[in-house]
Amino acid sequence: xxxxxxxxxxxxxxxxxxxxxxxxxxxxxxxxxxxxxxxxxxxxxxxxxxxxxxxxxxxxxxxxxxxxxxxxxxxxxxxxxxxxxxxxxxxxxxxxxxxxxxxxxxxxxxxxxxxxxxxxxxxxxxxxxxxxxxxxxxxxxxxxxxxxxxxxxxxxxxxxxxxx
Numbered sequence: 001x002x003x004x005x006x007x008x009x010x011x012x013x014x015x016x017x018x019x020x021x022x023x024x025x026x027x028x029x030x031x032x033x034x035x036x037x038x039x040x041x042x043x044x045x046x047x048x049x050x051x052x053x054x055x056x057x058x059x060x061x062x063x064x065x066x067x068x069x070x071x072x073x074x075x076x077x078x079x080x081x082x083x084x085x086x087x088x089x090x091x092x093x094x095x096x097x098x099x100x101x102x103x104x105x106x107x108x109x110x111x112x113x114x115x116x117x118x119x120x121x122x123x124x125x126x127x128x129x130x131x132x133x134x135x136x137x138x139x140x141x142x143x144x145x146x147x148x149x150x151x152x153x154x155x156x157x158x159x160x161x162x163x164x
Contacts, residue, residue, distance in 0.1 A: 017050045017061065021112040028105035030122055035100050037073040038140065042066065044122035044148050046109050058152040062120065070139040078134040081141070089143055094128040097142075106151075117153040122146060 029041045048063040084092065106119045124146035133141040 016053045018053065020049045020051055020060070022046070022049050022109045023112060025108040025110050025117065027107045030105060031103045032099040032124065032127065033101045034097055036076055038076055039071045040068060040142060040144070042068045042122060042144060044107065044120060046107070046120055049111065049118065060118065060152065062148065062150050064120065064148050066122065070142060072139050076140055077138040080136050080138055081133045084133060084141065089130060089141065092133060093131040094143060095131065097127050097129050099127065115155055119151040119153060121149045123149050
């Protein structure tokens with residue numbers, strides 16, 4: 001994959017946490033387009049929701065994974081480079097690029113135990129193109145800097161929630 005997201009591995013869940021079962025209501029791709037014709041599709045997926053025993057209602061620890069794909073015009077593609085580690089991508093020569101259009105969408109999950117809804121959106125703050133590096137498909141390598149925004153919704157907001 002020709003894209004990296006800055007995020008650290010979450011610590012293991014302590015023994016005073018409960019993992020909460022949830023189900024997917026909606027998941028969408030964020031889309032970022034650039035002046036050279038490149039499009040980055042980026043999705044944040046919730047993989048775990050936990051709650052510390054005794055924490056206030058609506059307070060959760062959310063763990064996410066990011067997936068992405070890049071679609072660049074032929075003029076921006078190149079010969080695939082050797083696979084880069086996250087540290088190599090961080091230290092590689094890169095330059096900031098700004099999207100000309102940005103579409104960031106809310107993903108929605110329902111907690112099975114309480115019927116609460118959780119909205120999650122990845123918000124990208126910066127994009128960097130790694131100079132002269134290409135993924136296994138010949139697409140340019142990008143670094144996306146940002147993070148997830150998490151908003152628990154009261155049970156009464158459940159109807160019409162997915163369309164917001």
